[in-house]
Amino acid sequence: MTGERAVIYRFGEFVLDVSERQLRHGEQEIYLRPKIFEALVYLVERAGHIIEKNELKHALWPDTIVTESALTQSIKEIREVLRDDFHHPHYIQTIPRVGYKFIAEVEDITPSEITEEGEMEDEYGTIRIRVVEREDEQQRREQWANGPMNEAMLRAPPFSAHPSLPRSDWWTRRGRAIFAGLALLVLLVAVGLLLHGRKRPPIRSIAVLPFTYLGVDADREYFADGVTEALIADLSKLRTLRVISRTSVMQYKGARKTLPEIARELDVDALVEGSVLRSGSRVCITARLIRARREELMWADNYERDLSDILTLQRDVCRAIAQQIQKQLVPSKETSSPAVSSINPAAYEAYLKGRYYLNKRTDEGFRKGIEYFQRAIAREPNYALAYAGLADCYNLLNNYDVMLPRVAAPRAKAAARRALDIDDTLADAYASLGFTHTFYDWEWENAERAFRRAIALNPSCAPAHHWYGLYLAAKGRFEEAREELHQARELDPLSLIINANIGWVLYFERRYDQAIEACQKTLEMDAHFLSARIKLAWAYEQKGMSREAIAEFRQVLAHDETDPSFWALLGHAYAVAGRKTEAIQMIGEAKDRSARRYLSPYLIAIIYAELDERDRALKWLEKAYEDRSGWLVWLKVDPKLDRLRADPGFVEFLSRLGLDE
Numbered sequence: 072m073t074g075e076r077a078v079i080y081r082f083g084e085f086v087l088d089v090s091e092r093q094l095r096h097g098e099q100e101i102y103l104r105p106k107i108f109e110a111l112v113y114l115v116e117r118a119g120h121i122i123e124k125n126e127l128k129h130a131l132w133p134d135t136i137v138t139e140s141a142l143t144q145s146i147k148e149i150r151e152v153l154r155d156d157f158h159h160p161h162y163i164q165t166i167p168r169v170g171y172k173f174i175a176e177v178e179d180i181t182p183s184e185i186t187e188e189g190e191m192e193d194e195y196g197t198i199r200i201r202v203v204e205r206e207d208e209q210q211r212r213e214q215w216a217n218g219p220m221n222e223a224m225l226r227a228p229p230f231s232a233h234p235s236l237p238r239s240d241w242w243t244r245r246g247r248a249i250f251a252g253l254a255l256l257v258l259l260v261a262v263g264l265l266l267h268g269r270k271r272p273p274i275r276s277i278a279v280l281p282f283t284y285l286g287v288d289a290d291r292e293y294f295a296d297g298v299t300e301a302l303i304a305d306l307s308k309l310r311t312l313r314v315i316s317r318t319s320v321m322q323y324k325g326a327r328k329t330l331p332e333i334a335r336e337l338d339v340d341a342l343v344e345g346s347v348l349r350s351g352s353r354v355c356i357t358a359r360l361i362r363a364r365r366e367e368l369m370w371a372d373n374y375e376r377d378l379s380d381i382l383t384l385q386r387d388v389c390r391a392i393a394q395q396i397q398k399q400l401v402p403s404k405e406t407s408s409p410a411v412s413s414i415n416p417a418a419y420e421a422y423l424k425g426r427y428y429l430n431k432r433t434d435e436g437f438r439k440g441i442e443y444f445q446r447a448i449a450r451e452p453n454y455a456l457a458y459a460g461l462a463d464c465y466n467l468l469n470n471y472d473v474m475l476p477r478v479a480a481p482r483a484k485a486a487a488r489r490a491l492d493i494d495d496t497l498a499d500a501y502a503s504l505g506f507t508h509t510f511y512d513w514e515w516e517n518a519e520r521a522f523r524r525a526i527a528l529n530p531s532c533a534p535a536h537h538w539y540g541l542y543l544a545a546k547g548r549f550e551e552a553r554e555e556l557h558q559a560r561e562l563d564p565l566s567l568i569i570n571a572n573i574g575w576v577l578y579f580e581r582r583y584d585q586a587i588e589a590c591q592k593t594l595e596m597d598a599h600f601l602s603a604r605i606k607l608a609w610a611y612e613q614k615g616m617s618r619e620a621i622a623e624f625r626q627v628l629a630h631d632e633t634d635p636s637f638w639a640l641l642g643h644a645y646a647v648a649g650r651k652t653e654a655i656q657m658i659g660e661a662k663d664r665s666a667r668r669y670l671s672p673y674l675i676a677i678i679y680a681e682l683d684e685r686d687r688a689l690k691w692l693e694k695a696y697e698d699r700s701g702w703l704v705w706l707k708v709d710p711k712l713d714r715l716r717a718d719p720g721f722v723e724f725l726s727r728l729g730l731d732e
Contacts, residue, residue: 079180080115082173083161085153086180087115094152101152102272106131110145114163114173123170143557146171151311157554158523167550274362274396276313276339279303281324282356285348295347296321296430297423298356298385302343305389307498307531312396315339316533316563317430334363337564341369343392352378352416358388360395370395378416418451425460434473440464455497458490462503469701470510472636472669476699480511498529502538509542510701513728518542533563537572544576545704546730552576567593571603578610579708586610601627605640613710617648635664639674643711646681654678671695673702677711688712689720696727706730 080087086095089112094101103111113130114122128142146163149155155162162175279302284295300317307314315337323333330342345358359371372391376384425443428436441464447457465483468474484507490500505521508514522539525532540555553576559569574589590607593600608623624641631637642657658678661670676691695703706712707730715721725731 081178081180082115082118082175083153087111102275103152104148107145107148107152111149114149114171115177118173118175118177121166121170121172127170143554144561147554147558147561151313157551165550165554272340274340275311276315277306277341277343277396278315278320278333278337278339279306279343280333281321282344283346285346286350291349293423293427294349294420296427298347300426301382301385302358302389302392304529305386306343306392307529309393309396310530312531313339313562314531316531316566318533319563319565321430322565330361330366331364338561339363341396349378354378354381354384356384356388358392360392378419379413381416381419382414414454415451418447418454418457421447421450422454422457422460425457425464429460429464429467432467434468434471437464437468437471437473453493455490455493455500458486458493459497459500459503462486462490462500462507466503466506466510470506472671475669476511476701480507480699483507484511496528498525498532498535501525501528502532502535505535505542506538509538509545510704511699513704515542515546515729531562533559533566533569536562537566537569540576541572541704544579545708546732547708549576549580565596567597567600568602570596571600571606574603574610575606578606578613579705579710581613581710583610583614587614599630601630608640608644609711612644612647617644620644621648633664633667635661635668635670636674638664639670639678642678643674643681646678651682654682671700671702672698673700677709680712680714683714685715685718685720688715689718689724692721692724696724703728704730 078088078090080089084096087093088095092105092108094103094108094111110127110131113127124139124142128139131142131145146165150157150160150163153162157165160174162173164172164174166172279299282295282299284292299320303314303317303320306312319337326333328336330344334340334342340363342361342363343358344361345356347357348355353375354377355373355375357371357373360369361367362369370391372388374384374388421443425440425447428443429440430436441461444457444461444464447454448461451457462483465474465479465486469476469479469483473479483503487500487504487507490497491504494500501521502525505518505525508518508521512518519539519542522535522542525535526539529535536555536559540552540559543549543552543555553573556569556573556576560566560573563569570593571590574586574593577583577586577589587607587610590603590610593603594607597603604623604627608620608627611617611620611623621641621644624637624644628637628641638657638661642654642661645651645657646654658675661675664670672691672694676688676695679685679688679691692703692706706725706728712721722731
């Protein structure tokens with residue numbers, strides 16, 4: 072590239088017009104937010120050069136202090152528009168810990184290379200107009216495109232290029248000039264309308280709000296929740312559409328907020344809302360698609376089917392919504408999926424109840440979820456979604472230290488594999504398999520393969536991005552981890568665990584101030600969310616703020632004194648504070664309660680590591696290995712084990728887990 076600024080750049084299949092502030096892909100104009108457009112121009116104009124993060128932040132926000140996540144989000148939006156792969160980029164390469172580089176070949180296009188004629192085709196044929204470069208003409212064209220139009224003019228018949236008019240004295244040179252001027256005016260008005268239509272912002276993101284159940288039997292509310300979740304899953308298969316996850320949208324159930332307010336909070340262009348009514352074996356669904364910020368109703372319809380055809384009904388609703396928005400997607404592409412078939416109504420009911428209990432995220436909820444998923448499978452042996460739900464239940468029982476890893480994880484893996492045997496397009500099942508490969512098998516390559524397959528099948532699968540981010544953090548690939556977790560948060564912005572785990576990754580990076588900030592923001596969302604409070608306390612420990620850490624862990628323990636893990640966590644805080652006697656006492660309290668609930672030996676090992684009793688610490692790590700405790704995945708990055716890193720036994724341990732790279 073030359074040092075002189077070009078008006079237009081071409082790279083790959085895209086054309087970037089700086090003066091017009093347009094990005095085009097073939098004939099399609101792509102809408103970009105102003106700040107995202109500026110970021111793309113900045114990178115393209117410096118193609119081939121590494122742009123440091125601070126430089127790019129200063130260029131985009133010269134008078135504002137912004138976090139790195141704002142920059143990461145901007146780059147992510149550009150990648151989505153360019154359909155660029157973070158791991159195998161064609162346009163933007165991430166330089167870990169440094170910045171970004173635009174790696175595609177960029178061609179400057181000078182004004183002399185622009186053709187003298189432009190073409191625009193509408194339903195009546197091709198209109199040819201001469202390209203006008205003067206600034207005053209451009210301003211007039213924009214005024215025509217955006218100004219009010221005379222209704223009579225819009226309804227007028229097409230103007231004839233060869234009018235059959237009687238010759239008369241008025242048909243003079245001047246008359247012909249006036250006539251030509253009117254023709255040009257009509258033409259420019261038509262072009263203005265076309266341009267105005269093309270510049271309408273596309274729908275690139277959507278949220279399905281909780282459907283309302285209209286029946287008198289309130290205990291069937293789970294049925295409406297199931298329809299909501301099914302529509303979210305189906306819409307997620309539209310590649311270029313960002314679909315907000317269930318966790319976030321369900322928080323608006325019964326909320327008294329306007330649609331524009333909800334759209335702003337979720338940062339979406341459109342909302343789907345509706346209602347469900349079931350009477351006997353018949354189901355009726357009413358759905359509406361709304362351009363949210365203007366509350367413009369784009370589409371609405373009613374559907375009624377037999378309950379056995381519920382899957383087809385849900386797919387029809389999704390297809391109708393897709394047809395309304397696909398015309399504006401850039402580009403639009405559906406993933407292939409197996410043909411929808413009828414289903415046993417009792418199996419479907421059991422599946423919906425299983426999802427309902429799973430989503431409660433409680434010990435009892437997981438167990439009830441397993442019960443109902445198994446009922447669904449008993450009635451419909453090839454019910455892939457029920458197997459996927461079963462896998463999630465067992466994985467979370469393991470993750471929450473409710474069930475022994477050697478019991479829960481193999482069951483989760485078997486259920487996920489059975490789901491994929493039936494339907495190998497289920498992103499959730501691949502995500503569950505990746506989770507088990509990470510936190511139980513320690514099969515790192517298989518785990519990454521499963522996570523990436525899940526994301527390829529469904530880019531809007533928030534759990535896949537979330538769990539893949541944790542996998543990357545365990546491997547020490549922090550920048551990639553943050554990228555995945557930020558994508559997960561974009562898809563599920565109100566998820567407490569995703570927001571807390573963004574802080575956890577920062578903690579593993581030893582960026583304790585930022586970790587504290589992230590955890591505090593999560594607690595502002597819900598002050599009772601214990602996972603965020605635990606991670607906040609860990610960051611306090613590493614900052615030398617022992618008093619604050621102990622106070623946080625005491626709050627956690629007050630929530631549930633029967634959980635042995637909470638006693639162990641407080642014990643570690645005492646060890647960090649140099650209060651050895653109390654730390655040892657907490658170990659005893661934790662052990663006493665471990666007969667009733669699983670206690671990972673890892674949590675005892677970190678106490679002994681902090682007390683500098685290395686042999687005992689390694690002994691308890693060995694017990695964690697025998698249990699196949701999921702906590703061991705953090706061995707490489709956890710600062711609580713830094714005292715052991717030079718010990719040959721610890722080095723050997725890392726090697727056994729495949730974390731010695």
